[in-house]
Amino acid sequence: MLPLHFTAPILAKDPLDPISQFEIKKLAELKIGEFDISFTNSALMMVVGLVATALWLFFSMRRRALVPGRGQSIVEVSYEFIANMIRQSAGADGLRFFPFVYALFIFVLFANMIGMFPIFFTATSHLVVTVMLAMMVWLLVIVYGIAKNGFGFFKLFWPDGVPIAIKPVVGLLEVISFVSRPISHSIRLWANVFAGHILLKLFAGFAVVLFTSDAIGLKLLSIAPYIMTFALVPLEFLVAFVQAYVFALLTCIYLSDALHPGHH
């Protein structure tokens, strides 16, 4: 596995280098003792996402009408969307986690979507951000699971309805799958965003390289990667949404283990 601080170490002199778009820039130097807590472009984009969410929710819901207007409808649809997801995957008592799951979904969605615009930085394209989110979910499952079920939480690793002879093996596999959850949960989001942005930059780079070449044939050929870039942008918007959805869905499935250990 990559080290957690992996944040695109090789940064570039070449403007066509696809990695350099993930460079962290310090906007304001801040330090507490030894810790560098500088305000970076990544932090700025998270704040932008947060402010955009707050303004969107505040102005859409300012006039709370019984018959919703356009803005209010969108907020209600997003509410029902997440609430249904929780009901389906974690049961009705999972709704106590609604604020957490909704906040997580909207945060990841806005971070992904803001990153799709040129110039803007994608906060979720760094493994350290997604690992923090995934560890938060994982620790919440452990803490809430033990607080609610006590020792019964460990029935998660001792499933019912399995023959006693192979139960230890199944239990071991359950432990391994539980421990590897934050890894797969975070890498899935990060890898999709990271790979998508590199892909866009690569095709845009191909177009530039071909167009600036001397041969007229290659100049004409540059239209192909140019069109490809346009085709990829909607796909990446879809990925941005789907990955935020999947991140929230997996959160619900994991929280369902904390709510009902032993049968899944």
Add this chain to the structure above:
Amino acid sequence: MEAEAAKFIGAGLACIGMAGAGIGVGNLFGSFLSGALRNPSAAPGQFSNLIFGFAVTEALGIFSFLVALILLFVA
């Protein structure tokens, strides 16, 4: 063999993994479609399962793509 050449060969080999993800995603949507055409009224209820399966399957292809990219640009 030079290390630089081995890197490119490794990146190419890593991309073979995408074939598996391609088979998986194709199988997923094919099965969903054949099921949905038999019983269209049940199809919308399975949309979240479809997207979940798609993301889990597609992530494996992304992982192999990522290995290739890291070999090419970072390692």
